[in-house]
Amino acid sequence: MLELALGPVPFYWHQRDYETFYEHAADWPVERIYLGETVCGRRRDMKLDHWLGLARELRAQGKTVVLASQTLIEAGADLRALRRLCDNGELPVEANDMSAVQLLNEARLPFIGGAPLNLYNVEAIRLLAGSGMQRWHAPLELSRQALTALLTALREQGLALPCEVHAYGHLALAWSARCFTARRRGHAKDRCQFVCRDDPQGLPLFSQDGRRLFTLNGVQTLSAWPQDLRRELPVMAEMGISSARLVVANEPMADVVAAFDQVRRGQPDHRDPLALVDEARCDGYWHGAPGMDRH
Amino acid sequence: MNGSPELVCPAGNLPALKTAVDEGANAVYMGFKDITNARRFAGLNFTPERAREGIDYAHRQGCRVFCAINTYPQNDGWPLWTRAVDQAADLGVDALILADLGLLEYASRRHPDLPRHLSVQGSATSAEALHFYHRHFDIRRAVLPRVLSLDQVKQLAAASPVALEVFGFGSLCIMVEGRCYLSSYLTGESPNTHGACSPAAHVRWEEQDGGLSSRLNGVLIDRYGPGEQAGYPTLCKGRFRVDDELYHAIEEPTSLNTLELLPELQALGIAAVKIEGRQRSPAYVREVTRVWRQALDRLSRTPSTFQPDPAWQRALGNLSEGTTTTLGAYERRWK
Numbered sequence: 001m002l003e004l005a006l007g008p009v010p011f012y013w014h015q016r017d018y019e020t021f022y023e024h025a026a027d028w029p030v031e032r033i034y035l036g037e038t039v040c041g042r043r044r045d046m047k048l049d050h051w052l053g054l055a056r057e058l059r060a061q062g063k064t065v066v067l068a069s070q071t072l073i074e075a076g077a078d079l080r081a082l083r084r085l086c087d088n089g090e091l092p093v094e095a096n097d098m099s100a101v102q103l104l105n106e107a108r109l110p111f112i113g114g115a116p117l118n119l120y121n122v123e124a125i126r127l128l129a130g131s132g133m134q135r136w137h138a139p140l141e142l143s144r145q146a147l148t149a150l151l152t153a154l155r156e157q158g159l160a161l162p163c164e165v166h167a168y169g170h171l172a173l174a175w176s177a178r179c180f181t182a183r184r185r186g187h188a189k190d191r192c193q194f195v196c197r198d199d200p201q202g203l204p205l206f207s208q209d210g211r212r213l214f215t216l217n218g219v220q221t222l223s224a225w226p227q228d229l230r231r232e233l234p235v236m237a238e239m240g241i242s243s244a245r246l247v248v249a250n251e252p253m254a255d256v257v258a259a260f261d262q263v264r265r266g267q268p269d270h271r272d273p274l275a276l277v278d279e280a281r282c283d284g285y286w287h288g289a290p291g292m293d294r295h
Numbered sequence: 296m297n298g299s300p301e302l303v304c305p306a307g308n309l310p311a312l313k314t315a316v317d318e319g320a321n322a323v324y325m326g327f328k329d330i331t332n333a334r335r336f337a338g339l340n341f342t343p344e345r346a347r348e349g350i351d352y353a354h355r356q357g358c359r360v361f362c363a364i365n366t367y368p369q370n371d372g373w374p375l376w377t378r379a380v381d382q383a384a385d386l387g388v389d390a391l392i393l394a395d396l397g398l399l400e401y402a403s404r405r406h407p408d409l410p411r412h413l414s415v416q417g418s419a420t421s422a423e424a425l426h427f428y429h430r431h432f433d434i435r436r437a438v439l440p441r442v443l444s445l446d447q448v449k450q451l452a453a454a455s456p457v458a459l460e461v462f463g464f465g466s467l468c469i470m471v472e473g474r475c476y477l478s479s480y481l482t483g484e485s486p487n488t489h490g491a492c493s494p495a496a497h498v499r500w501e502e503q504d505g506g507l508s509s510r511l512n513g514v515l516i517d518r519y520g521p522g523e524q525a526g527y528p529t530l531c532k533g534r535f536r537v538d539d540e541l542y543h544a545i546e547e548p549t550s551l552n553t554l555e556l557l558p559e560l561q562a563l564g565i566a567a568v569k570i571e572g573r574q575r576s577p578a579y580v581r582e583v584t585r586v587w588r589q590a591l592d593r594l595s596r597t598p599s600t601f602q603p604d605p606a607w608q609r610a611l612g613n614l615s616e617g618t619t620t621t622l623g624a625y626e627r628r629w630k
Contacts (some may be wrong), residue, residue, distance in 0.1 A: 001329050072471055073421045074447055080422075098417075098424035105427065116474050118487060120367040123397025127431070141479050141488065142369075150370045174470040174531075177442035177624035180545060184537050189630035190410070202549070205544055206536040207515040213535065216544070223480060284483070289615075290512060291480035 001244035002233055002264045004257065005032035005164060008068040010172065010217055010247065012196045014042045015050065020284075021253070022054050024153055026061040026236070028254060029261040032243060033058050036068040037086070038096055038129065040218045045109040055091055067091050067099040071116050096138075100208040105131040113142055115166065116175075122153050125161065135162040137245065140171050143288035144232070148239050155240070162242035164250060167229040167280050168256055169247025170202070170215055170222035171282075171291055180216040213292075223291060226250065228281040233263045250280070299561055299595035300568045303361070303460060304584050305574035307339040312349040315358075319588035322359040322505045323583050324392060325349065326490075326573070330372075331379040332363045333394075333416055334573040335490035346386050359389035363510070365414035367395045367487045377401055384409050390435070393417075394473055398433040412460070413437035416473035420447075421456035429456040436460055436566060440471045445556060446626045449563050452473045458566035464583060464611060467551040467572025468492075469531060477530055493529045500525075509533075526616055550615035551623045554587075554603040557594050579614055587609050 006025055009018065010124055025033060035051045035058075037043050055065040067085055070078060079099065086152070087094055095101045096114035100135035104111040118203040119125050120139055132145035138147055147165070181203055182192035196203075202215035202222055215222040229236070233244060244264070246256055262268075284293030302322035303325050308311035315323045321354045325333025328340040341349065350360045355615065362383040364541055376398055383391055384406045388595055391409060394416035408471035413419055413428050419424040428434045437460040439448065448527035452459055470477065472486070479485030482497040498510040505521040526532060531545040551571070553560070568591070570583050586607045586613035594601045623629055 007523060071441065071474070073424070074443060076450055079421055079423065097421075098419060098427050098626055100420040100423075102423040102427035102430075117419075118367050118395070118473060120369050120395065120488070121369060121373055121397045123373070123400055124367075125397075127396045127400050131431075139487075141366075141476055144373070153370050156412060171476070171480065173480050174475040175442075176470045176545075177444070178546070178630050182630075184544065190627060208518055208534065208536060208541065209515045210536075211514065213514065216537065221477060221545070238622065242327055258421055285479075288483070290483040291476065292514075 002031055002237045002241065004030040004260055005243040006030045006034065006253075006257070007169060007245045007247035008034045008036050008038045009201060010039055010170065010220065010222065011251050012040070012194065012218065013200055013210045014197065015045050017200070018046060020288065021098050021248070022058060024073045024254060025065065028057055028257045030063070030257055031248070032064040032066065034068045034094055038068050038071050039220045040196075041070060041075060041081060043078050043194070043218075048081075048088065049058075052088060052090060062206070065091055066094050066112060068114065069096045071096040071114070071172075073097050073099045074177065075200070101128065101131065101133075103127075108132045113137065115172070121148075122150065122157055122159065125154060126157070126159055129159055129161060129208065133161065135164070135242070137164045137166070140166055141291060143250045144235065144239070144286050147290055151240050158242070163240070163242050164243045165229070165236060165247050166227060167233070167236070167244035167246060168260065169245075171222055171227050171285075172220060173214070174221040176219050178207050179219050180221065185215065198228075223282060225280045225282050227283055227285070227291070229283055229286055230260050230263050232283075232286060233260065234266075237264070244257040299557075299591045299598075300565050302584070302587050302591055303567050303569045305570055305573040305580060306349065306360075307334065307575065309335070309345050309349050310340070310577040311528035311575075311580045313352055314581045315584050316353045316356050318581055318584035319357055320584050322389070322567070323353060324361040324363050324569075324573075326363040326380070327379050329375065329379070330488070330490045331366055331368075331376050333365045333414070333486055333490045334363070335400060336574045337495060339574060342381055343386065349386060350386055354387075361390045361392050361412065362386075362388040363392040363414060364398065365392050365394040365416045366490045368398060369488060373386055380406065392438070399428070399434070403432045410435045413457075414472050414473075415440050415462075418471050418473040420471070422451055422456070425451075425457055437464075438569060440473070441468055441551065442624050444627050444630075445559060446627075448565075448625070449559075450567065452563040456543075460567040461553070461560060461565055461570050462551055463553050463570055463587065466529075466547065467548055467549060467621060468544045469623070472576070481514055481530060493527070493552050497529055509616060524617070530617075532583070547619070548616040549619045549621045552608075552611050552615065552620035553622060553625060554590055554607060554611065555623065557590060557603075558598060558601045561594055561598060581620065582610055582614055
């Protein structure tokens with residue numbers, strides 16, 4: 001059965017909110033949980049020890065737990081934190097930047113290749129598999145068709161590493177040196193006062209004719225709406241995808257997980273049929289179209 | 296004392312290449328007429344025949360030619376990219392500019408003696424990342440994304456196993472290159488896979504009430520009042536509404552200009568300064584190359600007292616988006 005994986009929380013929350021969230025997640029039907037701060041090195045109140053503490057509790061509940069690394073590494077402090085993360089001694093790491101790949105490869109530790117590594121072809125995957133990658137997340141913009149071809153080619157070449165797909169949640173579309181949330185609130189990035197915490201679901205950005213376009217999340221730009229591929233789970237299972245990754249967005253996550261769990265078990269989706277054409281979703285990439293489209 | 300950084304100029308087509316060579320570029324960078332390079336624009340880039348002519352022209356004047364094959368091949372397109380690498384090698388380019396891990400591996404195996412540079416699309420912002428590329432593919436040089444402050448560039452330069460190239464002038468990409476899917480989210484074509492950001496085929500202009508609107512695949516990017524200068528609808532430089540306020544929520548349409556940082560970049564041992572703009576006209580290339588050649592020559596003669604000439608700054612200002620320039624991420628205030 002297709003595995004469900006809970007992706008790292010992209011937003012900046014209070015420590016107790018992460019704790020409550022994962023306390024609940026321990027009871028959800030997800031097999032795998034990614035923990036950590038992947039967006040901004042200034043969001044520091046969850047220390048590595050806090051994440052490890054949560055990880056131990058989740059493992060005790062039978063979850064596979066992975067620490068996810070920060071995507072954009074800029075300052076020396078980012079690199080030092082990354083080094084500590086890679087040297088944690090307990091948990092596997094998802095490398096979201098080549099800096100992490102290098103550190104993990106050097107330490108001869110196996111790792112998971114995150115979506116920002118841009119693994120689009122067999123040769124790139126072969127290269128990282130040779131450097132210790134044991135699992136990988138497909139680039140967000142790969143269509144079902146392109147991914148099917150890639151997975152087939154990988155199998156033919158004996159490189160059938162488990163593959164994850166972003167099945168629910170905002171798409172992480174860009175990272176910048178600039179913090180768009182701090183900029184919006186009139187703060188310099190270095191003295192941001194952690195204002196992104198005031199928007200625990202990000203800050204919506206609209207076009208001038210009122211169309212919601214992106215979601216600002218500190219230095220990261222997310223899609224306006226969550227991508228939702230729940231109807232595609234049977235296809236994903238057929239394609240040989242190992243896990244569907246779900247990332248916290250605007251719906252209660254317990255409901256999202258429950259719905260995905262239902263579909264992967266072959267039970268019909270009991271939601272209101274209108275909800276199936278919910279405008280506040282996107283799935284374009286999967287269908288080979290612009291990411292913002294709905295099918 | 297370090298020599299001044301070398302000047303790497305854009306060659307979107309043969310006239311631009313010749314112009315850059317004539318005006319004193321140390322190297323020019325070009326790409327083929329297909330999706331293997333990250334500046335795919337209609338009417339731009341090189342057929343193998345034109346590339347040969349350009350390379351001969353540059354080499355006769357002691358200028359090197361780099362070939363950018365810096366998009367990410369998907370599986371079904373793989374042969375197109377390897378053919379581009381082989382073709383560039385056959386044509387006698389002086390270096391390949393690559394981003395994809397698979398392609399770096401291919402190039403280092405098939406053409407071990409042809410220098411490899413890591414493209415800005417490779418998103419390497421730390422010494423650790425550079426070590427990875429150096430160790431596996433023996434890259435000679437890396438182009439840094441435009442997201443690091445000068446202090447961060449300094450730290451990186453001190454620890455980097457390879458020579459560094461930084462952007463000096465041109466359109467400012469404010470997202471980490473190689474990891475920006477904003478354009479593909481709107482149009483389905485991404486810089487990574489199709490080599491174009493905000494592709495022209497998706498751009499539409501609309502006149503209404505004396506004003507002008509720009510749309511990208513139907514999405515309103517900006518509206519301009521009567522007489523207001525309209526820019527190309529690069530979506531991160533549009534005006535959007537956040538919290539009911541309308542502004543350039545991501546970035547103003549300005550250009551990067553680091554002329555005044557040259558002494559510091561030189562002191563850090565930066566190997567090369569890159570001028571952005573393969574999509575720009577030969578006239579643009581002439582003016583920018585001329586100014587930067589003069590600046591780098593003055594820097595090499597009088598490094599301790601170097602000051603940019605106000606005339607240079609005016610000339611560059613006139614060539615900039617919105618006729619304004621910024622130091623971008625090099626300057627912490629920008630963030």
